[in-house]
Amino acid sequence: MRNVWIICRKELGSYFVSPIAYLLLTMFAVIFGFFFWNMLGIFVVEGMEMQMRGQVYPMNINEQVIRPLLMNAGVIGLFFIPMITMRLFAEEKRTGTIELLATSPIRDLEIIIGKWLAALLLYCCLLLFTALNFAFLFRYGNPDWKPLAMGYLGLLLQAGALLAIGTFISTLTKNQIIAGAATFGVELLLWVIGWVGEYETSGWARGFSYMSITSHFESFGRGVLDSKDAVFYIAAIFLGLFLTARSMESLRWRS
Amino acid sequence: MISVKELTKRYAGIIAVNQISFDVAKGQIVGFLGPNGAGKTTTMRMLTCFLPPSAGTATVAGFDILEQPIEVKKRIGYLPETPPIYPEMETAEYLKFVGKLKGLSGAELRKRIDYVCERCAVGDVKTKLLGKLSKGYRQRVGLAQAIIHNPEVLFLDEPTAGLDPKQINETRDLIKGLAGDHTIVLSTHILPEVEQTCEQVIIINQGKLVATDSVRNLQSRARGAESVLVEVAGRNGSLEVPAVQRKLEQVSGVGRVVCKQQVDSRALFEIESQKGRMARGDLARAVVESGWDLNELRPAAMSLEEIFLQLTKSESAATETAKKESE
CATH class of the missing domain: 3.30.70.1340 (MTH889-like domain)
Structure with a gap:
């Protein structure tokens, strides 16, 4: 556990002494802020129109603003996660520092978990910016905090799974760009793979839509903790980290 | 301190290291000598538990590299060919990180950092970014990281490669100064380096052990x-x-x-x-x-260069005649 923390601290340090972390934070804040501003604008205009027409449909800020925004945060994250994970192992392999880690009295799994945890903590920092936006809603309105909290849990689990996949892909190459592009491709595929379920109902299509990384987020977005979806994400995290460990081991046999 | 038994490493199609066996006594400096591509780095990587051998085994500091790699790793320091440094870290920060990785902490860690900084003469660049250091300083930081936890065995892979003559001399003196406390295995393809720093030589060529002896014995042996x-x-x-x-x-x-x-x-x-x-x-x-x-x-001592050429030449001549015979 101590070793995991040593690796994690070092990785966080590398993120924050280089421009990577600040670039990602800025871009994420700007893009999410833009989404927030738009969504809120639509909500306000809709509210005014209803008042003018004299209709009294119940309006719900949780349903109409927070939930779609959380979904969007997940999708924006999809674009940012490859940029977080691509350097994790690829860079160590290119510069040869992997030899230092591999000849130190520390287990492969401790290295892997430390690195993955650092990536997850950086992602948490990104999510803090979304919380900043939501804070305004709490200041001027009174949304329900429980679905929001559940949404964040879902986002973290989803990111954990995607980061684990990215970590695995980063062990496969020395080239950061290849690692990043491959991760992005795989994650994009996992996002859209569920679409087949919308017109096909046979077994393979159900299997495909089960693999979709975004469809499992819906329950969290609604504020419901569905154990089926939580298990999916946790299993994906374990699978990603397991593959990383195997890949690191094979690296030694092959290279 | 190190005992190697028929260590072999095969890659797809080629044998990088072929059944090498040798022993190294405690406190010795051993030169690991061979032309480029002879299998020096591969052997070192196996002994440092970075690569697993295809066959054979070895014990380092009393522990088997296959059975108890973590125990071996606790007792070795390793400087690979290119110093394993993170360019975005400062020297002291980096040494602290490596020290923690090797299991040091607290006051002992601080003491060791000060000690290796002084020993390797990198004290004046403690707060500089590693990426901005010159090659000579990087190499010394690499050496400092290898000895930070006071390991019993040191593996140095071409520690003087790419340095200027003054730095080469300083590094050699540093390595000689480290002997006694540490058992040192030093790989190189520069022969005078071995003559100057090492007590024992292990010569390998094309993955095979050609000779292992003390420098002096080797010289007289070659001459007869x-x-x-x-x-x-x-x-x-x-x-x-x-x-x-x-x-x-x-x-x-x-x-x-x-x-x-x-x-x-x-x-x-x-x-x-x-x-x-x-x-x-x-x-x-x-x-x-x-x-x-x-x-x-x-x-009239024969230079190691002549011995080396003689040994590696006779080796390849022998294999050539063997080839001809098989044809």
Whole structure:
């Protein structure tokens, strides 16, 4: 556990002494802020129109603003996660520092978990910016905090799974760009793979839509903790980290 | 301290290291010598538990590299060919990170950082980014990271590669200073380095062990017989070379005398003899009693370079004849 923390601290340090972390934070804040501003604008205009027409449909800020925004945060994250994970192992392999880690009295799994945890903590920092936006809603309105909290849990689990996949892909190459592009491709595929379920109902299509990384987020977005979806994400995290460990081991046999 | 038994590493199609066996005693500096691509780095990587061997095994500091890699890793320091540094870290920060990785903490860690900074002369760049350091400093930081946890065994892969002559000398002195406390295995393809720093040499070529012995034994072994160089000068500005040659040949135990060069009244002779049968005092007396000056008398040591070429050449010649025979 101590070793995991040593690796994690070092990785966080590398993120924050280089421009990577600040670039990602800025871009994420700007893009999410833009989404927030738009969504809120639509909500306000809709509210005014209803008042003018004299209709009294119940309006719900949780349903109409927070939930779609959380979904969007997940999708924006999809674009940012490859940029977080691509350097994790690829860079160590290119510069040869992997030899230092591999000849130190520390287990492969401790290295892997430390690195993955650092990536997850950086992602948490990104999510803090979304919380900043939501804070305004709490200041001027009174949304329900429980679905929001559940949404964040879902986002973290989803990111954990995607980061684990990215970590695995980063062990496969020395080239950061290849690692990043491959991760992005795989994650994009996992996002859209569920679409087949919308017109096909046979077994393979159900299997495909089960693999979709975004469809499992819906329950969290609604504020419901569905154990089926939580298990999916946790299993994906374990699978990603397991593959990383195997890949690191094979690296030694092959290279 | 290190005991290697038939260590082998096969990659797809090629054998990088072929059944190497050797032992290294505690506190020794061992030169691991071979041309580029001989398998030096691969062997080091196996001994540091970075690569698993395809066959055979080894014990380092009393632990098996396959059975207890973590115990081995606790007791070794390793400087790979390119120092494993993170360019975005500062020197002291980096040493702290490595120290923690190796299991140090608290006051002991701080003490060791100060110690290795002083020992490797990197104290003046403690707060500099590693990426901005010169090659010489990076190499020394690499060495500092290898000794930070005071390991029993040190593996240094070409520690002087890419340094300027002054830095090379400093690094060699540093390595020599580390011997005694540590057992050091040092790989190189630069021969004078081995002659200057190492007590024992392990020569490998094309993945095979060619020779393992002390530097001195290796030199005499390659020659077979003992030979000395004698420089003789005439007293009154002239010297009759044949006369000197005849006189020297009469000394008991002397086999063959060859005049290697003659400048004015001075001449250099190489005298071969059977091992242990020639007394150098007899030679000196013979020269002086005949009225000549004895300017110099020294053993004609063969340079390691010659030994190395001889050994690796005979090896490849042997394989070639074997090939021809099989054809």
